[in-house]
Amino acid sequence: MVARLVVAAPSSGAGKTTIATGLMAALVDAGLTVSPHKAGPDYIDPGYHALATGRPGRNLDPFLTGEELVAPLFRHGARDADIAIVEGVMGLFDGLPDGYASTAHVARLIDAPVVLVVDATGQGQSVAALVHGFAGFDTRVRIGGVILNRVGSDRHEEVCRAALDHSGVPVLGVVRRTPGIETPSRHLGLIPVAERRREALEAVARLGDLIAAGCDLKALVRLAHTAPALTGEPWSPEAAAAQNATKTGEHRLGHRLGHRTTKVAVAGGPAFTFGYAEQTELLEAAGAEVVPFDPLRDERLPDGTRGLILPGGFPEMHVHDLAANEPLKREIAAFEGPILAECGGLLYLTRELDGHPMVGRVDATSRMSPRLTLGYRDAVVTRDTVIGRTGERVRGHEFHRTVTDLPGERVYRWRGGADGYAAGRILASYLHLHWAGTPEAATRFVKECG
Numbered sequence: 001m002v003a004r005l006v007v008a009a010p011s012s013g014a015g016k017t018t019i020a021t022g023l024m025a026a027l028v029d030a031g032l033t034v035s036p037h038k039a040g041p042d043y044i045d046p047g048y049h050a051l052a053t054g055r056p057g058r059n060l061d062p063f064l065t066g067e068e069l070v071a072p073l074f075r076h077g078a079r080d081a082d083i084a085i086v087e088g089v090m091g092l093f094d095g096l097p098d099g100y101a102s103t104a105h106v107a108r109l110i111d112a113p114v115v116l117v118v119d120a121t122g123q124g125q126s127v128a129a130l131v132h133g134f135a136g137f138d139t140r141v142r143i144g145g146v147i148l149n150r151v152g153s154d155r156h157e158e159v160c161r162a163a164l165d166h167s168g169v170p171v172l173g174v175v176r177r178t179p180g181i182e183t184p185s186r187h188l189g190l191i192p193v194a195e196r197r198r199e200a201l202e203a204v205a206r207l208g209d210l211i212a213a214g215c216d217l218k219a220l221v222r223l224a225h226t227a228p229a230l231t232g233e234p235w236s237p238e239a240a241a242a243q244n245a246t247k248t249g250e251h252r253l254g255h256r257l258g259h260r261t262t263k264v265a266v267a268g269g270p271a272f273t274f275g276y277a278e279q280t281e282l283l284e285a286a287g288a289e290v291v292p293f294d295p296l297r298d299e300r301l302p303d304g305t306r307g308l309i310l311p312g313g314f315p316e317m318h319v320h321d322l323a324a325n326e327p328l329k330r331e332i333a334a335f336e337g338p339i340l341a342e343c344g345g346l347l348y349l350t351r352e353l354d355g356h357p358m359v360g361r362v363d364a365t366s367r368m369s370p371r372l373t374l375g376y377r378d379a380v381v382t383r384d385t386v387i388g389r390t391g392e393r394v395r396g397h398e399f400h401r402t403v404t405d406l407p408g409e410r411v412y413r414w415r416g417g418a419d420g421y422a423a424g425r426i427l428a429s430y431l432h433l434h435w436a437g438t439p440e441a442a443t444r445f446v447k448e449c450g
Helices: 016-029 044-053 067-077 103-109 126-137 154-164 197-214 217-224 237-247 251-256 277-285 315-324 326-334 344-349 440-448
Strands: 003-008 034-039 058-060 083-087 114-119 143-151 171-176 262-267 288-293 307-310 339-342 350-353 362-381 393-404 412-414 417-419 421-423 426-429
Touching: 003 016, 003 103, 003 217, 016 034, 016 044, 016 083, 016 143, 016 171, 016 197, 016 217, 034 044, 034 067, 044 083, 044 197, 058 067, 067 083, 067 103, 083 217, 103 114, 114 126, 126 143, 126 154, 143 154, 143 217, 154 171, 171 197, 171 217, 237 277, 237 440, 262 440, 277 288, 277 440, 288 440, 307 344, 307 440, 315 326, 315 344, 315 350, 339 344, 344 350, 344 362, 344 393, 344 426, 362 417
Parallel strands: 003 083, 003 114, 034 058, 034 083, 114 143, 143 171, 262 288, 262 307, 307 339, 339 426, 350 362
Antiparallel strands: 362 393, 362 412, 412 417, 421 426
């Protein structure tokens, strides 16, 4: 059994990431092995979680993977851990219709108690009314404690604690307003760890000290241990790859499963930071050797590269350096193996981004936009690609402030929208996929590598 807590809040902006990341760091400092998780499709928060715990930050998303995989994926990620901390998304009950893919939904699927982070700014006794409402809204969700955040003074704390005394929900921590303690952020939220690692390390250390000083760590651990044992087997990338090699007809992959014979280069570094740990695990299980490279610094692809993955990130923040790396751009422009590009990777493959020359494999231009495109997509594949087949359904997520005028027919279509470009052995789109939900993508991509 893995002890576990879900850190949630009544709304966005209450300080979930601050509290969850600080709690992870404080528990590690206390000698525990902590497994970090994030509800929803977020890529950036898990980077801070990984920094705090020394383990990959993993996402739990019922929409992207199917609700039946949430508990197995949780058990896979939490293997050998003393305790798991799951940071929620938005408000506790906010999600798709009927609360699907909400933090509450994830908490139910892994049968975990919830710690509610309440921003006490401008509130006194009203804090108790708020907590009372959340505690009684859905009895399938167990709110086991409250952490009061941004408390202004001793008197403010006394008023809030007194109001909560008869709520039946204990106060497990009080965190004072602390200027300068927040993690670095910009137009799409937090700045990824890879861009300011030293600053991020310092922020995580400060958060750990803040939570250790303001929260009852022993009580939080005791609450985590009230979570019951989960039934069923942990998710296995090896089993998923083997099953899908048979399911999709890629039988000749079978002899390679577990034997890494195909080199797949995956862009990383400060410009390309969006990725799920399960993608690498599935590629390796399907026979790939996954090799990272940094398009900001590396002038060549890794020797022997047979396939190329360009994940999402923030190329727009590093456009000058990407444009200046002419040797790598030329090599990618001439690369004959399969290429998969998501969001930021798509921008990099176009002719130009905000007027700066990019790789040019996709005959389009990209530019920043004041409009945020954000949301889940239930899409149908309209043509065969390096990871998909015509008529298949995939679930993905969009998150960007750029616009790209793609040529040709779209690869993905959903109600009210379409996206994606495919030509030859290239697939480029704004759609982020979680490969645990589409594990055949790994076997197909490795087969395409030849």
